[in-house]
Amino acid sequence: MAAEAPSNPEQTAQPDGADTTASTGKNAKKTPAKQMKASEKLAKLGLRKDMDFLLHLPMRYEDETQILSIAEASLRGGSQVQIQGIVTHQEVQYRPRRQLVVTVSDDSGELHLRFLNFYGSQTKQLATGAHVRARGELRHGFFGAELVHPTYKLVQDDTPLPSALTPVYHSGEGVPQALLRKAISNAIQRTHWRDTLAPRYLTQLNLMGFEASIRTLHNPPPDVDQYALSEREHPAWTRMKFDELLAQQLSLKRAQKSRRAKGAPAMPLVGELSNAFLLNLPFTLTGAQEKVLKEIRADLGQSYPMQRLLQGDVGSGKTIVAALAAAQAIDNGYQAALMAPTEILAEQHFRKIAAWLEPLGVRTAWLTGSLRKKEKEQAQALIQSGEARLVIGTHALIQDNVQFQKLGLVLVDEQHRFGVGQRLDLSHKAQAGLIPHQLMMSATPIPRTLAMTYYADLEVSVIDELPPGRTPIVTRVIDQNRRDEVIERIHAAAHEGKQVYWVCPLIEESETLQLQTATETHAMLAEALPDIRTGLVHGRLKPAEKQQVMDDFLHNRVQVLVATTVIEVGVDVPNASLMVIEHAERFGLSQLHQLRGRVGRGAAASVCLLMYQGPLGQVAKQRLGIMRESTDGFEIARRDLELRGPGEFLGARQSGEAMLKFANLETDQWLVEQARDLADYLLRNDTATVSAHLERWMGNKEEYLRV
Numbered sequence: 001m002a003a004e005a006p007s008n009p010e011q012t013a014q015p016d017g018a019d020t021t022a023s024t025g026k027n028a029k030k031t032p033a034k035q036m037k038a039s040e041k042l043a044k045l046g047l048r049k050d051m052d053f054l055l056h057l058p059m060r061y062e063d064e065t066q067i068l069s070i071a072e073a074s075l076r077g078g079s080q081v082q083i084q085g086i087v088t089h090q091e092v093q094y095r096p097r098r099q100l101v102v103t104v105s106d107d108s109g110e111l112h113l114r115f116l117n118f119y120g121s122q123t124k125q126l127a128t129g130a131h132v133r134a135r136g137e138l139r140h141g142f143f144g145a146e147l148v149h150p151t152y153k154l155v156q157d158d159t160p161l162p163s164a165l166t167p168v169y170h171s172g173e174g175v176p177q178a179l180l181r182k183a184i185s186n187a188i189q190r191t192h193w194r195d196t197l198a199p200r201y202l203t204q205l206n207l208m209g210f211e212a213s214i215r216t217l218h219n220p221p222p223d224v225d226q227y228a229l230s231e232r233e234h235p236a237w238t239r240m241k242f243d244e245l246l247a248q249q250l251s252l253k254r255a256q257k258s259r260r261a262k263g264a265p266a267m268p269l270v271g272e273l274s275n276a277f278l279l280n281l282p283f284t285l286t287g288a289q290e291k292v293l294k295e296i297r298a299d300l301g302q303s304y305p306m307q308r309l310l311q312g313d314v315g316s317g318k319t320i321v322a323a324l325a326a327a328q329a330i331d332n333g334y335q336a337a338l339m340a341p342t343e344i345l346a347e348q349h350f351r352k353i354a355a356w357l358e359p360l361g362v363r364t365a366w367l368t369g370s371l372r373k374k375e376k377e378q379a380q381a382l383i384q385s386g387e388a389r390l391v392i393g394t395h396a397l398i399q400d401n402v403q404f405q406k407l408g409l410v411l412v413d414e415q416h417r418f419g420v421g422q423r424l425d426l427s428h429k430a431q432a433g434l435i436p437h438q439l440m441m442s443a444t445p446i447p448r449t450l451a452m453t454y455y456a457d458l459e460v461s462v463i464d465e466l467p468p469g470r471t472p473i474v475t476r477v478i479d480q481n482r483r484d485e486v487i488e489r490i491h492a493a494a495h496e497g498k499q500v501y502w503v504c505p506l507i508e509e510s511e512t513l514q515l516q517t518a519t520e521t522h523a524m525l526a527e528a529l530p531d532i533r534t535g536l537v538h539g540r541l542k543p544a545e546k547q548q549v550m551d552d553f554l555h556n557r558v559q560v561l562v563a564t565t566v567i568e569v570g571v572d573v574p575n576a577s578l579m580v581i582e583h584a585e586r587f588g589l590s591q592l593h594q595l596r597g598r599v600g601r602g603a604a605a606s607v608c609l610l611m612y613q614g615p616l617g618q619v620a621k622q623r624l625g626i627m628r629e630s631t632d633g634f635e636i637a638r639r640d641l642e643l644r645g646p647g648e649f650l651g652a653r654q655s656g657e658a659m660l661k662f663a664n665l666e667t668d669q670w671l672v673e674q675a676r677d678l679a680d681y682l683l684r685n686d687t688a689t690v691s692a693h694l695e696r697w698m699g700n701k702e703e704y705l706r707v
């Protein structure tokens with residue numbers, strides 16, 4: 001690809017020096033030393049090859065096409081204005097701090113340009129008599145109208161105004177806009193344009209050409225639809241978004257294909273263990289559980305790795321499905337590993353699943369970071385020798401010193417809490433050449449656009465039915481100044497034999513503070529309810545202590561459990577039927593839904609009290625209202641999405657997030673669908689286009705997605 005070969009870096013960085021940006025004050029001279037420096041700075045922004053510059057698209061545009069008279073500008077406090085005039089006075093003031101104040105006048109009046117950081121060269125440039133054109137936000141200061149830190153340039157009386165919008169680029173320290181503009185314009189001139197998409201695709205999808213799009217975005221023509229350009233709805237933007245989404249689809253699908261090309265142990269047998277396990281279940285599987293189990297069983301029989309996401313609302317019964325999948329792996333002579341995001345949850349899985357499987361002769365092992373060295377070594381030995389057929393634990397499972405004898409299946413619970421990378425690491429634990437099958441579980445539903453983009457390479461099974469006999473949870477939203485009533489209610493519930501969770505507020509800034517609050521709340525409740533047994537669990541307890549408290553709660557030796565968000569996921573104590581969440585307004589909706597899912601697990605009617613501290617803003621009210629109205633995780637996620645946008649579903653942990661620069665998953669769903677369809681077509685029929693497009697858009701970033 002000659003057009004996109006790395007260009008000489010010195011060539012790309014040629015400041016034109018005509019436009020001086022006051023905020024940097026650098027008057028770039030064309031000495032070789034400075035050029036080197038500029039190219040290094042540009043490289044720091046990821047700008048090396050010509051194509052990098054072409055795709056460094058404006059963040060916004062400024063309208064410099066008009067000049068206001070100073071009198072007119074003075075009436076527009078708070079908005080961006082551009083004026084032109086002659087410097088009539090200049091002075092360096094020293095109070096309250098050193099600053100340069102330049103007075104400019106035109107026929108209609110005068111105003112001040114105020115610079116808090118300035119260079120000696122600027123004092124010379126802005127000498128009395130100079131013609132200057134300046135842009136900035138108009139403010140009214142002590143001495144009248146002023147522009148603080150304006151962008152300016154020296155002009156002749158007849159220097160023409162730009163006829164089109166001026167692009168503003170994301171830049172770094174010491175990289176003036178003028179430098180970027182020049183470097184981009186050089187790259188545009190040097191490029192031998194080639195569209196990665198043939199004309200027939202463009203016609204079919206009604207897309208603008210690549211060259212025309214790039215030119216429009218960097219140099220908007222005077223008659224461009226300014227609104228569409230600023231709002232990124234112009235066809236030129238659409239083309240960029242489409243290209244980006246197409247690259248993402250191609251890349252995900254290629255990763256999926258290459259994964260499929262790798263072998264996995266075929267584990268088709270549904271044998272003795274699976275059958276005995278099913279016979280011994282204390283309940284019958286729901287139709288939805290049967291359905292997903294069938295899908296998983298079929299996948300496990302294949303000789304390429306399963307990558308399946310098991311979605312089901314909180315309490316829908318994913319654990320048993322996972323355990324049955326593990327049984328199938330064991331029936332085939334392989335080991336299975338189950339990884340959970342918190343120690344409490346891992347512990348609970350371990351006890352539950354071990355209680356199911358150990359009587360059937362399956363040796364299990366338990367591994368978390370907090371085990372003592374000796375215990376750890378014992379567990380590792382069991383795993384390595386293959387004696388332990390099922391291994392349960394936290395991310396300690398993916399550490400280097402853990403080696404499996406014959407790992408066939410990896411189960412990841414609450415997968416959205418893990419990074420993609422961690423998921424990957426565990427899959428590398430298999431034997432030479434073979435990749436274990438993977439089943440990921442999540443109660444957090446993935447919005448459709450996300451499923452089509454970041455998760456495009458996963459198969460999805462959905463449990464869309466709750467086990468029978470559950471009564472829906474009633475949710476109440478309550479001001480925290482009614483705390484006494486709430487405590488009274490807990491008292492009554494406890495006397496009826498019910499168990500209660502009291503969830504302490506999330507304090508994001510400080511774990512210590514969160515801990516303190518939990519301890520105080522516990523003391524307060526213990527005092528208010530002297531005849532009730534209360535317990536406290538939080539993240540800082542030693543594992544044995546944690547286990548003791550959870551155990552006491554499970555066996556109803558503790559009736560009121562004060563907890564931090566450590567109980568957020570997975571904890572299963574069916575007799576608990578009342579939950580109080582303090583400062584509910586601080587939690588995310590999916591988190592509230594998860595927490596609330598700790599009750600309503602048995603036959604008793606359950607209640608969740610969301611306590612808030614007023615006054616609540618409009619959005620906070622709406623959010624708590626959603627929780628009151630719905631117990632359906634998918635519905636809550638959908639409405640949460642309306643309020644927040646999809647970005648937050650990914651969270652910082654999903655490294656794929658950084659991949660989309662231009663497309664917006666919320667507003668560009670239709671483009672996602674088109675990109676997906678074209679990706680399918682290209683992969684089957686036009687691999688040359690696939691390579692060219694990925695090369696242009698992914699460069700080395702594709703590694704990112706290969707997970």
Ligand code: ADP
Pocket residue numbers: 283284285286289312313314315316317318319320443467468570572574601
């Ligand atoms: P989640 O999908 O949230 O992980 P769990 O697997 O923890 O849900 O299951 C929630 C509760 O429902 C557990 O107590 C579990 O034993 C029970 N359960 C699961 N499947 C069924 C079923 N088919 N019938 C009755 N109870 C079930």
Ligand code: MG
Pocket residue numbers: 318319413570
């Ligand atoms: Mg679960």
